[in-house]
Amino acid sequence: MQLYSDKVMDHFSNPRNVGVIEDADGTGEVGNPICGDVMKITIKVDDDKIDDIMFQTLGCGAAIATSSIVTEMARGMSLGDAVSITKKQVAEELGGLPPAKMHCSVLATDGLKAAVDDYLVKRGREPIAGPILSSDPNFDPHEDEESESEACDL
Amino acid sequence: MDHIVYLDYAATTPVDERVLDAMMPFLRERYGNANSLYALGRDAYKAMEDARERVAASIGASHPGEVIFTSGGTESDNTALIGLATGGGRSSGHVIVSAFEHHAVLEPAEWLSKHGFDVTELGPRPDGLIHAEDLKAAMREDTVLVSVMHGNNEIGTIQPIRELADVAHAGGALFHTDAAQTLGKVDFDVDELGVDAASFSSHKIYGPKGFGALYLRKGTRMAPYMMGGGQESRRRSGTQNTAGAAGFAKALEIMDAERAAETPRLTALRDRLVEGVLGRLELTSLNAAETDTRLPHIANFIIKGVEGEAMLLHLDAKGIAISTGSACSSGSLKPSHVLLAIGCPQEFAHGSLRVSLGRYTTEEDIDFFVESLVPVVERLRSMSPLYAKIKAAHEAG
Ligand SMILES: Cc1ncc(COP(=O)(O)O)c(C=O)c1O
């Protein structure tokens, strides 16, 4: 079994910014088409910067940890910077993810993108996030994985 | 790790001290090759044949030669599937396997389908059982082999092997069963079950890993799978694992001797577990709950609105070892094929937990597990964006 880094385990065990902002300016809810995991991000925006951010995630350890860290990374960022956070940066920030778990971080970056676009579109502005990876039917979660899949232990 | 509450006995078991004692001489002073002619070799040979006789007696084989020692359940399954299908030089025909077999059966079946054979995967019904009438309907003129597991390793249901074997035989096919999970845990007699071949694994019964056996009824044609020096009457080459054989035979004897007391003990523990989990947590269920023919030590739960790997990791942090059929833990990112085969929706299979009990499980372990599980599930549900919806849908019926 591949191991999660200490930082992944820390964010999994003590996730930051869990919850829903009641009077959110933007909401992003995305599902991972591969494994069925779901993430919801709510944001408050001030002067085109992310002022507050919270998440809810139904998913594996990596999905929860990447959701948690992305909220920390995005807080205080400009909307443009927030939507350009890549899944690779998220994984690096966590000290790496096992190859088979790289795709989980897509949920976090997509959730953030969806929330930012939701905010912009609600205000009649142009969306800036570009394609939401996980809702693309051609999305390949295994691209850039040199993955060995886990062996069965049942 | 300080104290581990091990509740994954269906994955593997610790080697029993008595088994280890039976093995040690063959790792030390009695190290001879069982095929050597001198005294050291003859001693190893005698010990190995003694182990074979004891295993044969336990499973009701009429001849010790019907027991072939292997490197485990996987090798036994691979040998049976490929060896029986291609026995006698056959290169085509129809093979039926159940859809919820272990991958040690499904993968060689898949291989056969790419090498001249037609393979049907027969689905279990939602009760977690393969029904004889469904097998009958799947049989063809050219069916040469049927393989249905005895006890399912994820949900614990025990298949009506006798009825299924009768159907296979009536259609002129051989019948193999993967008994890795049932050997030693329920009465097992090859004649009563009517099987031509059966696979066993030592590490599921407190024996060493990497050892097992294949029962092959006398007169059954099977192409060898491991080829080489011609050991095991040319049916399985490779220098025999004498320590493994001695350990496996001892492990099986202990299972047989203790079963009458152990089965009710495990059943009571499992019932306490099921009551605890279903009683303390809403929106949970037991898979194949309606089926009475089941292994005493396996319970498979669906905990709605949570993901299995997240549960597993939180429980691990408390020193509890269990397993899940969640997609996220599988690497293939598909949830358990067993749960899907019995009609469990994908999103619920995602929140499955398999808890399996064994020789060293106590009531305290069960209570500790339930007490630990409740806050883990509540916490994960509270951070799930879907749980409120799932609950509302449930309440609306
Ligand atoms: C039903 C079943 N068949 C086969 C196997 C494989 O046995 P082994 O691990 O000895 O290769 C297992 C367990 O891993 C099993 O549960």
Ligand code: FES
């Ligand atoms: S998000 Fe499902 S496997 Fe990680």
